Amino acid sequence: EPEVTQTPSHQVTQMGQEVILRCVPISNHLYFYWYRQILGQKVEFLVSFYNNEISEKSEIFDDQFSVERPDGSNFTLKIRSTKLEDSAMYFCASSKDRGEAFFGPGTRLTVL
Amino acid sequence: QQQVKQSPQSLIVQKGGISIINCAYENTAFDYFPWYQQFPGKGPALLIAIRPDVSEKKEGRFTISFNKSAKQFSLHIMDSQPGDSATYFCAASMSGNQFYFGTGTSLTVIP
Numbered sequence: 001e002p003e004v005t006q007t008p009s010h011q012v013t014q015m016g017q018e019v020i021l022r023c024v025p026i027s028n029h030l031y032f033y034w035y036r037q038i039l040g041q042k043v044e045f046l047v048s049f050y051n052n053e054i055s056e057k058s059e060i061f062d063d064q065f066s067v068e069r070p071d072g073s074n075f076t077l078k079i080r081s082t083k084l085e086d087s088a089m090y091f092c093a094s095s096k097d098r099g100e101a102f103f104g105p106g107t108r109l110t111v112l
Numbered sequence: 113q114q115q116v117k118q119s120p121q122s123l124i125v126q127k128g129g130i131s132i133i134n135c136a137y138e139n140t141a142f143d144y145f146p147w148y149q150q151f152p153g154k155g156p157a158l159l160i161a162i163r164p165d166v167s168e169k170k171e172g173r174f175t176i177s178f179n180k181s182a183k184q185f186s187l188h189i190m191d192s193q194p195g196d197s198a199t200y201f202c203a204a205s206m207s208g209n210q211f212y213f214g215t216g217t218s219l220t221v222i223p
Contacts, residue, residue, distance in 0.1 A: 041215075045212070098208020103158075106155045
């Protein structure tokens with residue numbers, strides 16, 4: 001069964017460093033999302049991406065964040081200068097038709 | 113502003129019992145209501161979803177009941193099993209845009 005994959009599973013970085021989180025959505029999906037979940041809290045929307053551009057973003061997704069689909073398969077989230085409060089699980093999700101969204105296993109980001 | 117309110121925060125059910133988790137929403141433009149199951153260290157997994165044109169949807173032991181006028185929907189897990197122990201999130205979206213998640217319910221099914 002097709003699934004969303006994410007790498008790395010765990011990323012540790014120093015405050016102020018740049019990180020890139022990678023996702024491979026399900027191959028025939030057209031809509032891509034990033035969400036995050038701070039430990040023990042609810043899942044929060046960051047950004048949605050369709051047709052090679054951002055379709056919606058939340059207040060969390062400020063100038064420090066960017067997304068890219070550099071080729072036909074990868075979807076990346078970049079955080080330019082990480083802060084302590086960026087520590088969270090980051091989930092990529094994809095959807096075929098803006099209905100069912102399938103989530104990846106997540107990347108645990110730890111900012112020291 | 114909390115778009116989706118979920119209760120209870122935690123739930124303990126005996127094996128074989130019925131688990132019921134409730135959610136309420138504010139925005140009448142929401143048109144898609146999924147439930148996700150999440151195990152520790154894993155991503156949310158889509159369990160079942162409903163659109164507002166039906167009042168109930170059943171898939172195996174899982175049923176969503178939807179009350180459009182009350183702006184509420186609930187997840188019923190029949191014959192709950194220890195393997196169902198997980199965190200459950202309701203969510204709502206409008207035209208496939210961002211999902212607004214509830215705060216989660218930690219379900220424990222005891223043998």
